[in-house]
Amino acid sequence: MDVALARSWIAAIAAAVAEQADYLTQLDSAIGDADHGVNLNRGFTAVVTALDTADPRTVAEVLVKTGTTLVSKVGGAAGPLYGTAFRAIGKALPADSSTVDAAELGVALRAGLAAVQKLGAAVPGDKTIVDAYGPAVAAFEEAADDGLPAAARAAAEAAAEGMRATTELHARKGRASYLGPRSVGHQDPGATSTWLIFQALADVAA
Amino acid sequence: MDVALARSWIAAIAAAVAEQADYLTQLDSAIGDADHGVNLNRGFTAVVTALDTADPRTVAEVLVKTGTTLVSKVGGAAGPLYGTAFRAIGKALPADSSTVDAAELGVALRAGLAAVQKLGAAVPGDKTIVDAYGPAVAAFEEAADDGLPAAARAAAEAAAEGMRATTELHARKGRASYLGPRSVGHQDPGATSTWLIFQALADVAA
Amino acid sequence: MKKFINDPAAVVREALAGVAAAHPDLRVDIEQQIVVRADAPRAGKVGVLSGGGSGHEPLHGGFVGLGMLDAACPGEVFTSPVPDQILAATQAVDGGAGVVHIVKNYTGDVMNFQMAAELASDEGIEVQTVLVDDDVAVEDSTWTAGRRGTGATLIVEKVTGALAEAGASAAAVAAAGSRVNEQSASFAIALTACTTPAAGKPGFELPDDEMEVGVGIHGEPGRRREKLRPAREIAAMTVEAILGAKPLAAGTEAIVLVNGLGGTPLIELYLLYGEVAALLDKAGVQVARNLVGNYVTSLDMAGMSVTVCRADAEILRLWDAPVRTPALRWGV
Amino acid sequence: MKKFINDPAAVVREALAGVAAAHPDLRVDIEQQIVVRADAPRAGKVGVLSGGGSGHEPLHGGFVGLGMLDAACPGEVFTSPVPDQILAATQAVDGGAGVVHIVKNYTGDVMNFQMAAELASDEGIEVQTVLVDDDVAVEDSTWTAGRRGTGATLIVEKVTGALAEAGASAAAVAAAGSRVNEQSASFAIALTACTTPAAGKPGFELPDDEMEVGVGIHGEPGRRREKLRPAREIAAMTVEAILGAKPLAAGTEAIVLVNGLGGTPLIELYLLYGEVAALLDKAGVQVARNLVGNYVTSLDMAGMSVTVCRADAEILRLWDAPVRTPALRWGV
Numbered sequence A, B: 001m002d003v004a005l006a007r008s009w010i011a012a013i014a015a016a017v018a019e020q021a022d023y024l025t026q027l028d029s030a031i032g033d034a035d036h037g038v039n040l041n042r043g044f045t046a047v048v049t050a051l052d053t054a055d056p057r058t059v060a061e062v063l064v065k066t067g068t069t070l071v072s073k074v075g076g077a078a079g080p081l082y083g084t085a086f087r088a089i090g091k092a093l094p095a096d097s098s099t100v101d102a103a104e105l106g107v108a109l110r111a112g113l114a115a116v117q118k119l120g121a122a123v124p125g126d127k128t129i130v131d132a133y134g135p136a137v138a139a140f141e142e143a144a145d146d147g148l149p150a151a152a153r154a155a156a157e158a159a160a161e162g163m164r165a166t167t168e169l170h171a172r173k174g175r176a177s178y179l180g181p182r183s184v185g186h187q188d189p190g191a192t193s194t195w196l197i198f199q200a201l202a203d204v205a206a
Numbered sequence C, D: 001m002k003k004f005i006n007d008p009a010a011v012v013r014e015a016l017a018g019v020a021a022a023h024p025d026l027r028v029d030i031e032q033q034i035v036v037r038a039d040a041p042r043a044g045k046v047g048v049l050s051g052g053g054s055g056h057e058p059l060h061g062g063f064v065g066l067g068m069l070d071a072a073c074p075g076e077v078f079t080s081p082v083p084d085q086i087l088a089a090t091q092a093v094d095g096g097a098g099v100v101h102i103v104k105n106y107t108g109d110v111m112n113f114q115m116a117a118e119l120a121s122d123e124g125i126e127v128q129t130v131l132v133d134d135d136v137a138v139e140d141s142t143w144t145a146g147r148r149g150t151g152a153t154l155i156v157e158k159v160t161g162a163l164a165e166a167g168a169s170a171a172a173v174a175a176a177g178s179r180v181n182e183q184s185a186s187f188a189i190a191l192t193a194c195t196t197p198a199a200g201k202p203g204f205e206l207p208d209d210e211m212e213v214g215v216g217i218h219g220e221p222g223r224r225r226e227k228l229r230p231a232r233e234i235a236a237m238t239v240e241a242i243l244g245a246k247p248l249a250a251g252t253e254a255i256v257l258v259n260g261l262g263g264t265p266l267i268e269l270y271l272l273y274g275e276v277a278a279l280l281d282k283a284g285v286q287v288a289r290n291l292v293g294n295y296v297t298s299l300d301m302a303g304m305s306v307t308v309c310r311a312d313a314e315i316l317r318l319w320d321a322p323v324r325t326p327a328l329r330w331g332v
């Protein structure tokens, strides 16, 4: 992955989030407060502008800038979580090389997951971002030797599966947890946006 | 009409108003504030109790008591208007005779109408109580020579016709007037309750 | 019907029981349905009272207290109080200097208050009446019962209450109230109908993309129905109607009320206030004081009204005077 | 969606413009989305600020002023503010004596405020955080994100604001806030869902004869759905839940808030207050102070919450201290 591909990834996320904003918001309406799509859309729109202005020189810079912008534009739970994730991913990458390979990205994605879990204290099965992100990173790592396109495809598929599996889960973190057992039967909005992020990576890496 | 018949009349009004309270309120909902049936029902319920307590000795007393009670229990436009009407009817009757004939009642009903118009300043065609009351009194007077049952029946029929004719009128008095031309097409609640009053008279006099 | 009530017929009395429990500094007579200041009557002080149907809370009971009303007599929902009730309130606040009745211009209110004034006069109490008819949606013509009394009632009550507190005569208090009324204009727009407890369903059905323009505060439909428009255009319609009916010379000071009809949240009222203030500014009107909130309501109706009152130094001074009531309080 | 708005994405900023126009005595930075007291920062005075998603008005912006908050930072509708915004507000109220953040316990709020506190600390500002989690509908277990912060926030803001005004240290102010929170319990019931401008339709559909029990203030469904019941039984459910979670010994004094969620008219809230007061009285609780109205809302949701705060002499003294804000004012 070079800077151009990293920026394509972010642009693809922004496009997917814009397109799916209503869908994400409706998912959040069922078990949350109906703002997830709007929030991410506001955030990634700002990220695209910020990247245009900053014109980062390394993949690491692209991702740190993405994270920083998300933190300062999104708010809610998703802002700090995704913002911290992208910052951690960027910071885990080689600071000065203009390209990174699949293995390096795998390590960085794992660091992003760790940051999300450190901040939000969610474990697998809590019906959160982690339920899509966790399987996605594992699949990415496993397929890293086959190169970025294959690893990204595997990660997107695993994220999708994790996302779908959240439907049957009883939420223990985030707003959905307030619903108790009534959270069961609804797909988690955060897990859904996580899938969009990995699907965007698969699309641009293909 | 003797005291017993006068009290039957009031009891019949109370029964009719109770039965039609929802209907009157729905009519008032369309062009007013949805309280006409509730108001009159509260009022006539109180009148029945008040008459039981007061045990009036003359027809005049029955009707004055009815009016006084309506004034102090109904509120809104209908309370003062019907209250004043019944008081004026009672006061126009011979004060000491225990029965009144149709001609005397006709004169008294006319006095009631005058009191309503004096207080409310409505003229025929304004889409109010007057549009049922006016024709009813005229018909009553015309048939008074045929005795109370016939006069009351004629009055009830005329009231019904006047009531129905209010549908096409553009209100100029009361809350319905605020709607302007939109008041057209709805039957006036007050004219409707006036019809109930004359119909009750026809029923008990028959 | 979805309401926090027990029995539709008992709503007013049970709400009054809540007022009594919440405000031990008011005297609430639940039987008579009157709310009275604890220190009333005060010898030599003009009593100021108002009343009308319930369903407009905090109007009027929420404005009873120091510097505003001495008493309120709430009728049943949307039903003006009865003469006995008004008389009882009048007697309760008569300190020998006369009593001012603030009456919103509705047929029922006018007749019941008039009867009560006659009864009071029979008992030797001098009653002065201030008729409030600020709603410019209703053209004052032979085709209507006259303009309705709406948002300006609050300003009339504040100003007359302050003047009475300061020891003015009944005639002076009433004159100030009438002046506020003459200098005020209001206009309202609703997005939904309200539901009275007695009727149990909304007074009218309004499609999702329509609004009622020129509504009153009794749940009746407005003067006309229009397509729903952005807040900016709604504010413009409202301000135009108001300034059209009662033009204000550039530089004039005003008290402005952006009022919710009961079901409209504050965030929307503030957004509207921003639009209204910008429009008035453009028209050269100086907003000297403002109030944003649900003050003169129509049960759960989603809607808003704007009231603009031309204010001179005396009105502003009386507006600023201390007031201590459940719904309006400052300076004390 | 029927709202007085222009553009769903601009609601918060446009409402802030209205706040700025209505309250010239507050400093409103529309770009940064912060509302600050005109006299902030005051050297040596602890700054008290709060924030959270918008849609709960008058919370928090309506509580900025003398004796209460020094600043509020409203996020987008139901979205906690971002760290930069919170930092800007923190800097704006830092008079060198530290700043207290009042944070309602939601994942997003907690994380964003924590990040802001770290940024502030990097700049040498001491931040103390009071976490409000009074909603006893959510059992505090491993199955939830913890209890939500709801109605008690108002009481925490009032008490901490008064203490800071009196010159207390940041630690003392925060401790008092935490004590109020620990001594408070709230429970809410909704009759309708609210509609966020962004979603454009109600969060859930509730049949005409059902209510959501144990709702929060973000439009989410409650803990369970039940058949609609009379106000008396609803009040009883609420009071039982509150006293069940935080029992009060007979004779205990309390501050009680009967709060509307935005779409419930005052007449219903007073009726409910009457029921709640009677139940508390029966339970031996002495209601020392009360507040009835729409204070901590959820846009246009028809619903209500009850908050009971065990109050000692210090809390009552701070509650009674002068306050001058758009939505709460007394003693000044």
Ligand SMILES: Nc1ncnc2c1ncn2[C@@H]1O[C@H](COP(=O)(O)OP(=O)(O)O)[C@@H](O)[C@H]1O
Residues within 6 Å of the ligand: A028, A032, A033, A035, A036, A039, A040, A075, A076, A077, A078, A079, A081, A116, A119, A120, A121, A122, A127, A128, A129, A130, A173, A174, A175, A188, A189, A190, A191, D078, D079, D080, D107, D108, D109
């Ligand atoms: N502690 C947590 N750890 C990981 N993800 C979380 C956590 N809490 C919430 N989330 C995710 O955040 C999503 C909601 O994000 P969003 O709607 O933007 O924020 P908010 O809940 O503040 O409105 C949830 O669907 C869930 O996936």
Ligand SMILES: Nc1ncnc2c1ncn2[C@@H]1O[C@H](COP(=O)(O)OP(=O)(O)O)[C@@H](O)[C@H]1O
Residues within 6 Å of the ligand: B028, B032, B033, B035, B036, B039, B075, B076, B077, B078, B079, B081, B116, B119, B120, B121, B122, B127, B128, B129, B130, B173, B174, B175, B188, B189, B190, B191, C078, C079, C080, C107, C108, C109
């Ligand atoms: N000035 C008037 N003269 C005669 N009847 C009137 C007048 N104003 C109103 N009414 C009658 O009163 C009826 C409404 O009564 P009601 O609903 O009880 O009072 P309110 O209008 O105060 O709610 C109207 O339908 C009309 O017939």
Ligand SMILES: [Mg+2]
Residues within 6 Å of the ligand: A028, A032, A033, A034, A035, A036, A076
């Ligand atoms: Mg959300």
Ligand SMILES: [Mg+2]
Residues within 6 Å of the ligand: B028, B032, B033, B034, B035, B036, B076
């Ligand atoms: Mg009516």
Ligand SMILES: [Mg+2]
Residues within 6 Å of the ligand: B033, B035, B076, B077, C053, C077, C078, C079, C080, C108
């Ligand atoms: Mg009425």
Ligand SMILES: [Mg+2]
Residues within 6 Å of the ligand: A033, A035, A076, A077, D053, D077, D078, D079, D080, D108
């Ligand atoms: Mg949110």
